Amino acid sequence: MKTANITAGPTVADRVVRLLAGVYLVTLLTLVVAFKWVFADIVLVDPLFGVYGIVVCAFIVSRFALSVLYRPSEDHGLEPRVAIVMPAFNEEAAIADSLISLLQLDYPAEKLEIVAVNDGSTDATLTRMTDVAEIAGGRIEVIDLGRNRGKRAAMAAGIRATDAEIIAFVDSDSVLEPDAMTKLVQGFHDEHVGAICGHADVLNVKDTWLTKMQAVRYFVAFKVCKAAESVFGAVSCCSGCFSAYRRTAVLPHLSWWEHQTFLGCESTFGDDRSLTNCVLRTWKVRYESRAISRTIVPDSFKTFMTQQVRWKRSWTRESLILSSFMWRKHPLAALAAYVGMVLPLIAPVVAVRAVFVAPIQGAPVPVVYLTGIYVMAVAYGLYYVACQRRYSSIWVFGIVFCFFYLFFLLWQTYYAILTARTSSWGTRPATAGMEPTFEVAAQARSRAGGALGARSPGLAMSVDTRPPGTGSTPPPARPAAAHAGIAQGMKHS
């Protein structure tokens, strides 16, 4: 895995390029708004295409504009007791690094619990956990569920295993910056804040063109979309990569969340978006840009596509829930949320009409439509350039992503909606997470302080029924794609 070089400092050239990219970006967005203004009457001529274009433009530009207003939390010297819950399923390659990164956090050890939950892995995940726990001097608690019970069960087990005031979740394929936790919890100074989403960058940026593409996508999705939502304290999805919840905000919903069903089927994925919904109903949910995690993203087309369908399914399910209470939030936040729900439903229709139907009917090549996508793609790329300390040509993959989205991801929406009821992760057996839930108390736990490794009474009776080869890393349920067109592509949940 090739990781990004984040240590080199910026040169004068880098600073100049950042400035130019910023000017270029602002100019581009201004031109887009001017273009829409000049052609505003199109809504009278072509209501669907016209209104869609204006709404998408307004939505995206408003995200950029609001993100400018976003401010990370001030340092209040807050150091609440935090428990980091890290569920893992067949993560032998990454789990050790992830746990070690937690140990290296610049946070008072006596106030930081680390709860590693092995969700019935069939590889050496549990061994890796216990190995790290052994050298951690009692700072890591390992819970072994014995058999695969699903991510929610693993997370719930972790939550129930601690009484910390703040419960943080870190995906087992994510690593944290040393100061990430300190930065993340500062937002809880506001007693109305129930959850805070940390920032996630891509760890394996340089692996493939797919990971480069996702690097730009993640960056914009967090720095722009989540930041914009955070202005109103209405972040719609606290990414599973790295987020923290106030214990009192989560506990009332824990059982419901763990056993959530949708159309009669147990909801196994989309845990992060679902838990955010539980909290967002009555609390503020913010984003903390200074709390940085780095996560591994899919590097193959198939895995990526599967992940995207799964995200869209959970988006479908959770959007229905979100819509039931979002109207009570700030009007602008509510408007953006509802628009974000509707646009993806229209986007494929508009794309088909612009790219296929209209030319057949004699209209010219959809220059305006494709140019719109290109311009927004460049805008995302420029934002990436303007915010990076050192210039990197990876921003070009933001453009690649937008067209990738048009050709591949846009069409998943309807399929995802139609199959939203499924419990399958796509990368793990359909039964995963659907097994009867045992009382967590019945699970063996071991404090790795003295005991080595995990003890699990259930281990002996645990029978792995998965076929060989299905034990690849189940991508942590991150926010499903949400926004139409380009916006959808860049929105992270």
Added chain:
Amino acid sequence: MIARLRHRGGRAGALLLLPLSVIPMLLVTPGLVSSHARFERKFHSPPFAALEVRFSETARARYAPVPPFKGAVPVLVYHGINEQNDGYSVSREEFARQLEMLDMAGYRTITIAQYLRFRAGDIAGLPPRPILITFDDGRLDSFRGADRLLARHSMGAVMYVITGPVADGNGFHLSWEELHGMHDSGRWDIQPHARDGHRKIVVDGANRSGPFYASRRFTRSEGYESFADYTRRVGSDIYALKEDFRRQGFPSETFAAPFGDVGQNSREDRAEPFLRSLLATQFRVVFVQGAGNDPGYTTATGSTERFELHTATTADQLHRWLLRHHPVAGATGVER
């Protein structure tokens, strides 16, 4: 050293991606600009609101209704309604004054169908003071400037269309869609003016030019076209013009000769008989303009010469022309 150069070269190349990203946008910019022009042309080209006209008491007295008349119809021709002051176009304000004057003097416009019946000797149904207003060239500015004013006075007009440029969708000529809309409004008759023949061609070695329909073409390589080639060229254009109208479902019964020339000024003696003969077989009425621009009212059997309105023509001048040629000698206006 080489590695460093390669590194710098790679970095410079990566930096180039930023300016290069502008190129696709620059490439589509002309298309977007023309798209905007087409958009404005299509959706932001409605008729202008009718201007208010206030005459002095003296003028109002002067424009009192003229005596009714029969057996004659004055025909006016406009070329454009705009503020360009180009010699041929009439300003919106002046056009408003002229229509107001015509209304006060009692003139009522007739349709091309009424005019054709009049030419056939049937004057039943004509108003007491009929007049035919025509516009040449199928221009957008004429429609935009005149339509609301015509509507205010419950008047109508005839638009003579050059069909060649109509298909271009340019910003100067009316589109077929607009022409159909005008026709459907009941205020406008749509009639043929030319297809590609509304232009001048080189007619001699000194590069002098003459009207397309009325002149034999001269080229340096082949000299003068033969008369047979001339008749084929002109005939083809007239037939194509008729066909354009047939396809659009518009009747093409009258014709306004481009530049008012049906060969009367041509160097080719055979042009006028040929052209008049050709047009007579294709159209029931062919309008022209004459030298001196002082025709009388048209009659059932006489000349079909139109009075041409220019930029400098005022409502007063039009009024004087109308009175000068009024069938009732010494007409100066009577009570309604």
